[in-house]
Amino acid sequence: MSKKTVVEEVVVEEQTAASIPSxxxxxxxxxxxxxxxxxxxxxxxxxxxxAHTEQxxxxxxxxxxxxxxxEDPKDLASAALEVFKLEFTRSYS
Known part of the structure; x- marks a missing residue:
């Protein structure tokens, strides 16, 4: 049995931009x-x-x-970058 990466486990369905929740x-x-x-x-x-997966x-x-x-892509990106202020161990392979 092979292990799957997080990316391999995420099933991405084709969707139109209108059907993706903003x-x-x-x-x-x-x-x-x-x-x-x-x-x-x-x-x-x-x-x-x-936590790292959710990040x-x-x-x-x-x-x-x-x-x-x-809407407001700069504000959205800025808000998302706050995740790096959260303190937890991140593992990189």
């Missing part, structure tokens, strides 16, 4: 709060994996939203 500063804030909750509530080893998905969603014409 990301907002408020939804970014909620995702940051979720990541912080993971860091606070989970065992450090589990938190490292979950990557957040940044992917923000970039996708900007490409698809999200």
């Amino acid at each position: 990301i907002t500063k408020e939804s970014v804030k909620e995702r940051l709060e979720l990541i912080q909750k993971i860091v606070e509530d989970e065992h450090p080893v589990i938190a490292m994996v979950k 990557d998905l957040l940044l992917l969603d923000v970039l996708t939203g900007i490409v698809n014409g999200a």
